[in-house]
Amino acid sequence: MAFRFWATLLFFCLASGVVADSTTLQALRADLASGSLKPVLARQALIPIPDQQIARWVQDVNIEQFAITGFNENRARFAARVRLHFADGGIGFLRLEGEPGEDYRLTEWYDYSSGLQLSDLIAYGARFNSGQGKAFLAMLQNRPGSPELASLAAGRPVLQALWLAQCSDKPCEDQALAAQEPTNKPALWQLEKPLASDQDHYRQISKQLHDALGDDPYLWWLKGQLALLQQRCEWVQADLEQAWQRHPEHRLLADVALQCYLAVEQGGTEFLDQLSVALGADTVSAAIGNYYQQQGAPVPAIYQPWTVPGEN
16 A cells, blocks of 8 residues: 555655665665665565465555655664555565675565564464455455455454555455454555544554654645645644754655645745745745635735835
8 A cells, every 4th residue: 555645735756765775775775775675675585475466465565755754774674664665656675684695685574554564474374275365365366445355354454455456556446445344454545534523542552653753844744735635734733844944855744744735724924934945935825826726716815025126
């Protein structure tokens, strides 16, 4: 599962992060630079689950850019945190663990979008080949939008996560998302449900994700986009402004912070001043005009001075 949003107001570009080097890291970067996850996942240890499930998880996933945002290694183990930028506009996050070296081997991976984890698949093991597990896989392959999948996956987080991963960006994604049950693992899908009702739960989930992924500007961007979609900008607008101040070079984050700022009734215009200094008055002027044009509403009087190119 990856998150995709298209409504941007400002020009932006992507860049891959730079981290310290090692033979493990060199090999990992080379695998990711292939434009696919398949070379990375091909390095996992043999596991007693149907191979086609892993193959289907990564099918048609084209990596346009990536950033290794965290990396640790000793003689016995390595761990890497990876942000993926897919060719179709999606963003995803992975945690990879394993045995280091030029021919590194994966012994664990975790998908922060769906909550799918290698060790969970291993633990479910032979149950994929008989009974309820076999029935679930057959239906997932042939009828991924079937309501019966929810019953087969009920009480089984590994099946729910597999369903969500397989249905990423497909018509069955909403059904798979609705079937997800509460979990203690940090996963991006968890942000959507509390946004509809519970601010305290939302903040708890947000903290878990930032504890796992750090102060990643793309995580803030995703949170801002979800808040815009569910009209909850008042929950995140101040945090987005502060996040942008820590990452002033990040145009996507500036864009979503500005949209949430405009969506929430303001008592001041200091943030617009800061954006104008950093991005240029003409850029901010065009962005404000685009926002209210998309809303089909006139620019409020308080913001009109910022719609005159070259001023403020």
